[in-house]
Amino acid sequence: MKGIIIKSTGSWYQVLETETKAVFEARIRGKFKLIKTRLTNPLAVGDEVEFSLEQDDVAWITKIFPRKNYLIRKSVNLSKEAHIIASNIDIACFIYTLKFPETSLGFLDRFLACCEAYNIPSLILFNKMDVLSEDEKEIVQNIEAMYQNIGYDTLEISSYSKLNLDLLKDRIKDKTSVFFGHSGCGKSTLVNALQPSLDLRTGEISDTHLKGKHTTTFAQMHFWDFGGSVIDTPGVREFAMIDVEKDEIQHYFPEIFTLGRDCKYHNCMHINEPKCAVIAGLENGEIEESRYMTYLKLMEEAEEINQK
Numbered sequence: 001m002k003g004i005i006i007k008s009t010g011s012w013y014q015v016l017e018t019e020t021k022a023v024f025e026a027r028i029r030g031k032f033k034l035i036k037t038r039l040t041n042p043l044a045v046g047d048e049v050e051f052s053l054e055q056d057d058v059a060w061i062t063k064i065f066p067r068k069n070y071l072i073r074k075s076v077n078l079s080k081e082a083h084i085i086a087s088n089i090d091i092a093c094f095i096y097t098l099k100f101p102e103t104s105l106g107f108l109d110r111f112l113a114c115c116e117a118y119n120i121p122s123l124i125l126f127n128k129m130d131v132l133s134e135d136e137k138e139i140v141q142n143i144e145a146m147y148q149n150i151g152y153d154t155l156e157i158s159s160y161s162k163l164n165l166d167l168l169k170d171r172i173k174d175k176t177s178v179f180f181g182h183s184g185c186g187k188s189t190l191v192n193a194l195q196p197s198l199d200l201r202t203g204e205i206s207d208t209h210l211k212g213k214h215t216t217t218f219a220q221m222h223f224w225d226f227g228g229s230v231i232d233t234p235g236v237r238e239f240a241m242i243d244v245e246k247d248e249i250q251h252y253f254p255e256i257f258t259l260g261r262d263c264k265y266h267n268c269m270h271i272n273e274p275k276c277a278v279i280a281g282l283e284n285g286e287i288e289e290s291r292y293m294t295y296l297k298l299m300e301e302a303e304e305i306n307q308k
């Protein structure tokens, strides 16, 4: 039988049978190595698998089909071990909040680069628009324009005032989606606003740090009644790239890659080479400094990982 992993707790899985849509508790039998990096979880929510039923309706997963894409995080610091957050994603949404909590652009840029690296279409959501003053809205619009110029799709939303939730539904309908953002960005509230019957737990923002508590504990796929699904993931704070060489990183920053074609040296890494178009772009504002900083950081990390 064929199915899709809809819940993962570590040792147990739930698998949804493709044709009958029946759900089974499942365990793994055999080895599931698709990529060369060591994984802490051999299977992730979104994986397509083959399984067989034995007594007591326990399903044994015997095979995994190749993944269309996946997002990963590092297990512990810079070790070579990685954890798959979710797989076979049609659209990955990043929830940005200007405040409550303040979202770091570095986190967003890292997320976008990982989506580029693993071929995942992305969407940037500017959330909690209802709490912003006119001046703050303008700041958001400027940030939004910057990402649109690079070619990213964006939407301004609010779960409270229901701003643009219909447009968001159009974007994610009939797709497998994932939502990320800092803790407290309003992920669970948004999923509940899109479909109240899901009733995901929401956390109150703690007064001291204006950051939410991590309330989700395991990855799980939920189905929208308007078509498609969402993979709810445990408090993911980092995204990583594995098996990526330092000189590949520029491919995952579209505007750096495009401008880099004008560099004097075809193998320019845009660090301190002469006649570098990217450095020039940084100086005249064509390249955003925050994006460039994340570019440098990801290159450093790729180098460190490859030295291990």
Ligand SMILES: Nc1nc2c(ncn2[C@@H]2O[C@H](COP(=O)(O)OP(=O)(O)OP(=O)(O)O)[C@@H](O)[C@H]2O)c(=O)[nH]1
Pocket: 127, 128, 129, 130, 131, 157, 158, 159, 160, 161, 181, 182, 183, 184, 185, 186, 187, 188, 189, 190, 201, 202, 203, 204, 205, 212, 213, 214, 215, 216, 235
């Ligand atoms: N003003 C405003 N507040 C919101 C909005 N959406 C969510 N919030 C509030 O933000 C806080 C955090 O929301 P959650 O949905 O729990 O955030 P989360 O991203 O799921 O948090 P974690 O579970 O920690 O990952 C709650 O107090 C919500 O009421 C919104 O559109 N506008």
Ligand SMILES: [Zn+2]
Pocket: 260, 263, 264, 268, 269, 270, 271, 273, 275, 276, 277, 278, 279
């Ligand atoms: Zn260059």
